[in-house]
Amino acid sequence: MDVGHLPASEFDSAGLEQSLMGAPDANPVPDMVQLLTIDGELLQDDTYGSYVQGLTPEELRGFYRDMFLVRRFDEEATALQRQGELVMWVPLTGQEGAQIGSGRALKPQDYVFPTYREHGVAYTRGLELAQLLRRFRGISHGGWDPREANFHLYTLVLAAQVPHAVGYAMGMARDRLVNPKLPEAATVAYFGDGASSEGDVHEGMVFAASYNAPVVFFCQNNHWAISVPTEVQSRIPLANRAQGYGFPGVRVDGNDVLAVHAVTRWALEHARSGGGPVLIEAFTYRMSAHTTADDPTKYRLSADEEAWLDRDPLLRMEKYLRNQGLADDAFFEELREEGRNMAVRLRENVQQMEAPGFEDAFADVYAEAHPLIREELDEHRRYEAGFAGADDANPATTDPAAREHTA
Template sequence: MSVPQDWTPSTSIDTEVRPGREHVLAGLKATDEGDPELVQLLTPEGERVSDPRFDGYATDLGVGALRSLFRDMVLVRRFDREGNALQRQGQLGIWVPLLGQEAAQIGAGRALQPQDMAFPSYREHGVAFARGIDPVDLLGIFRGTDHGSWDPNKARFHLYTIVIGNQCLNAAGYAMGQKFEGKVGEGPDSEATICFFGDGATSQGDVHEGFVWAAVYDAPVVFYCQNNQWAISEPTSKQSRVPLYKRATGYGFPGVRVDGNDVLACLAVTRWALEECRTGNGPVLVEAFTYRMDAHTTSDDPSRYRLADELELWKLKDPIERVRVNLVREHGVGQEFFDEVQAESDALAARFREHCLNMPPPAPDRMFSQVYAEGSPVLDAQRAEYLAYYESFEGV
């Protein structure tokens, strides 16, 4: 197991020299083009490569695991695209696409043990899928009928967090509780927490505070940053002078940059990070370097702030296609398998759509009945007053 000292930069920093813009951009955008720090196990061309630092966490990732991970990503992308279409057709108030981030999410989600806890933001549809959440249970959030219809304790997956970065405080506090209750150690039942957020959230105070608390208490929490390059309309280069994973050094815990379009690397690195936390060596920061191929949300127009050439470049690094190529070239997987996965994804999309179209509107008193576990005189009076007003209208 590593210790924070192992991750301290070996070179001193000249405080009199400020990096120029070209150096900042080079460091922030270094991916598979020669960045020695980037963890990659599957190249964009589908070639399986080695990384001695994390090969030990990928020894079981043979053709069977690859087929399963490919299936996961295809299904997640398919219902994500259906969610986009439903919003455009007026069936959802908004949708938050994950297109291009399937590997970052499925890799991390499949690394979790049943006892681990996950805290998402509002884009983690793939992690939800990996934790056993039925995709249709996500629809109420975006249709405006509920805040999430799954049991967070049973699924070990918290409800979505809309406030940017707030989940980092929730996750740090939960992880501190895991440590205080003696759930961290070498045993098979030891626990860890993982917290998902984007590059834009790293500019929020809540994220900084979560890092501070987790570091001070050695909380078993993996901070998993999906750096998709754009915080709505602002690029990462306007938020940081150093690659985001290097920020961990300032808090005294390790930071790792992984190819976020490489599902094998994301799985292996997250396995390592979670093990570090479960055994008492947390926290850890993982920066999954990926790209948001679609809009920030369906209310966003990315063509107003980024170039089409950038999007075309990242299409060549598609997380699903590199697994498909590897399965065909290195494992001889035939078209029958891919046809089966496509048929399964189409069936899921059809069920997703049907569920959305047939969702009943919530009862008018739901805003009162779903606020507290138990009622109160004040809440009961508000409910009675509102229902009397509501029923005064004709035709209700």
């Protein structure tokens, strides 16, 4: 066993691994890859250590900066929702290590299929954070062009993005057969432990294995499918499921940003080079509610959350930077100020967002004009024109072309 692999027994002794049902000999808990201890000490690992050895001090500080700003963004978005500026919000607090570590392992040509919580991954792909809030403010079906950053729109239908990621990866492989000059690329499908119980994940993994698709399945096991704990969802560790499909499965400490980065870099290289799919289980914890419509106190104890506080991905990385002399108080204070300024700009941006007009909805159905949609728009205009004072209040009836339609 490599030094950087945390044995299951050691993790169990911390009281953080929930017991698995069934015979332990039949369902062994795999070793967990860890490169950074909770005290900020870097471990040696013969398998994955080389993937972080070349990181510069600037890149290491960048991991912390990314996680800090994404958490600050998450806090501000939660506050905006509580104040009625957003319809709903999906927090990510506690999962920054899993998202930043994996996101920074991606290359520009890779394509990401997220769920609805991958705000950190979106940030690493260069998306403006305010864009993420357009959908949660209820003024957009998406919020950004997926082609600009190879980051797909958020998927609210649980696990629906997984077959899409596999199909896209199969298309990437076929494109390279036709044009070998194209850069090697892979897709990453993000999903949670709850979504792993959906049939879409099973079907996606079957096709990925059958066609050797260049896809990385990245499961953020945050221990809770809303109110259902992991041990109710699966009788075996989630990473072990990969064996049934015939491709590698790796369990990594999801609160260790360096370990996640290393494992994801390895998995992406494996997939891009023709090795086929990989399943990564990032073992983490959801420190906040499932969404702002959820009350986690109804189904879990505060002691469970407190047990994970020492494993906070930001705290662990801060200890490492300080231990190595890579960051001082001035760095962290400047970052806090940057976070405050970012939050102010974000709030101003959100409050200035204008909802589209109702008629704009008719233009979003098809890429080009459609006679049926035009007919429905005319019907809507006639309906609006039927109200008293509509000629003064409704621009559609004051426009000559619109009056012609409603005559």
